[in-house]
Amino acid sequence: MIRIELPAHLRTLARVEGAVQVEVEGPVTQRSVLDALEARHPALRGTIRDHVTGQRRPYVRFFACEQDLSHESPDTPLPEAVARGAEPLLVVGAIAGG
């Protein structure tokens, strides 16, 4: 089970509290985790990555295991600790605006 921690606004939108858990079959990557997340919570489609291009939205970042994974390929395997559920994938809204 993969754990994903969402920013507050996306938790509200998806109507969840705390971390979201998803099952992923096959390689655990940004793409496969986000595919599973959006399948479970369709309201999140288009909020983390673009509907058409699939690219991460500019003010969204991905962190895990004290690493910034934002600029990794979406098909790069996530850290093993994320894949086995020991550590969460953090979806973070960049510090900006007011």
Add this chain to the structure above:
Amino acid sequence: MSNVRVLAGTRKGAFVLTSDGKRKKWDVSGPHFAGWEISHVKGSPADPNRLYASQSSGWFGQQIQRSNDGGKTWEPVGNKFVYDGVPGTHQWYDGTPHPWEFKRVWHLEPSLTDPDTAYAGVEDAAIFRTTDGGQTWEELAGLRGHGSGPRWQPGAGGMCLHTILLDPANAGRMYIAISAAGAFRTDDCGQTWRPINQGLRSQYIPDPNAEVGHCVHRIAMHRSRPNVLFMQKHWDVMRSDDGGESWREVSGNLPTDFGFPIDVHAHEPETIYVVPIKSDSEHFPPEGKLRVYRSRTGGNEWEPLTRGLPQSDCYVNVLRDAMAVDSLDECGVYFGTTGGQVYASADAGDSWAPIVRDLPAVLSVEVQTLP
């Protein structure tokens, strides 16, 4: 007795303000979607409990929310706005070609007859339609396909399609307006469009009389006379008596003819309202006095309405979608400010009182008159 429901979109959420026909005591509900920018909330004329809201954030993009119970509860619906075909380019601020990029929905206009049909005016400028209650959105691409798109350019707020008027007497006819391209009309349900800017004159573009490029801020009509249109342009208040074929200036004795909103009295089609703003570089009322101006002659002769409005040290703005009228016997007029006040007049503008005064900056105000 009838009730009224005011729908206010703000920089940090939506608010629903309700009152009875006296419009003296108000209940305030909100913030809905706290922390998100709500550019517009509007109810369906065919089913007043069906509301649509445009919710967006710089981080997480566009959402559309729908309510089936007058704003008590909401559900997110479709947020996929994809331009039809290759989007092409418009002019950037410096005149260079810039690709069309979807940014947000500025305005939602529900159909006059079908609660599941609504139109969305978006930035970068285009019009979309849903026929399934907001689940899916399809561009009416004939507008961008008109051919003048490469000459459209963004106004200071972005290249937004902010006004959608549905003709109640002609189901095929719609008017839209874009900053800064101008006004356009379709007579075939949005398949084809043409610019209707004859008579507009804008000194800030290379050809002041150009077919497109005008920064139209808002258009309004009275449903009993859909061929008569009133326009607040960047500068100039304009009027058309022929469905936009030609325009003439009716700024008359206004202290300044710059401004954003314009609206028409619910029962007097020649009574119109504007909020003069000092200039395009100073977006606040002249002399620090917040004054709505009313014309009972369809323009040219204007009177200031000041009773109950701050007449000193007031430096708020009133944005283009932030004025509305109800349809009670004594027409109510409402507007919201960037300072967070929503003012109401229950006597057609003669006197005003704030419903709320400390909301986030108000982006839009709509009113529903309920049985």
